[in-house]
Amino acid sequence: MFLHLNFILCELLHKLADVIYPPQCIGCRSAVANVSTLCGHCWTSLKFIERPYCERMGTPFSVDLGGLLLSPAAIADPPVFDRARSVLIYDGLGRALVHRFKYGDRHDLALAMARMMTQAGRELIEDADIIIPVPLHWTRLLSRRFNQAALLASTLSTITGKPYNPDVLKRKKRTRPQYGLTRPERQTNLQGALAVDKTLYYKIEGKRILLIDDVMTTSSTANAAARALVKAKASHVDVLTFARVVDYV
DSSP states (O other): OHHHHHHHHHHHHHHHHHHHSOOBOTTTOOBOSSTTOOOHHHHHHSOBOOSSBBTTTOOBOSSOOSSSBOOHHHHHSOOSSSEEEEEEESSHHHHHHHHHHHHSOOTTHHHHHHHHHHHHTHHHHHHOSEEEEOOOOHHHHHHHSSOHHHHHHHHHHHHHOOOBOSSSEEEOSOOOOOTTOOHHHHHHHHTTTEEEOGGGGGGTTTOEEEEEEEEESSSHHHHHHHHHHHHTTOSEEEEEEEEEOOOOO
16 A cells, blocks of 8 residues: 555656656657657667467567477476566667666666566466575675666555565675676576575465566576575566567577
8 A cells, every 4th residue: 555655646746747847868868748758750760579479488479389488498498487477678878777776876768668577477476475686696686776676666566556575586706797798608607696494485485476677688597586586485477677688589
């Protein structure tokens, strides 16, 4: 109830701000009707991920073969998590929005991104018991000043009313940046990095977890996080991100 009231208050404050500062497109800064939205041109430039896609990995297919499908990757090397969904392909304006949000201190983009994530992950959100962000190591959090996954997760919680817990899953060691690493290197880099303290297993046991991150690349981080949550006896782990790197199957 409190989260819904908080969200309503935020919406009212946004409407008041619109009177003083006319809203701008979050993509190109042209005038728009509502705050935290995109103009028509920017909206159509985004590469949204829609069916047909792999029902397990969420990766899009270039050809519609009909029915609910699994990708060769999901069959040959099934992920630890149950399902993954993303709003759009990490390219063009989608990439730019992530970079502005993550590195440009554009925290205001969290609302628009989370709203889009509620649509792309509707089924996952409905099934979830708890929303949990992919954590940062405390040293990286100190230098970056915020965890982009946590901000998206808390905003999703406010919008949907689903419980949010940022304290259960921890990053126990500082890892190298994943950018530029091969899949095996990413897996080695993350080995033992994410964990749930045994004293907190009771908060996870038997629960359906919705894991939140900004971008999925090779799914190595999602798998490492899901492995830690499954070890803590979570019943299911689904993954929802704003964007993902895509090689069509």
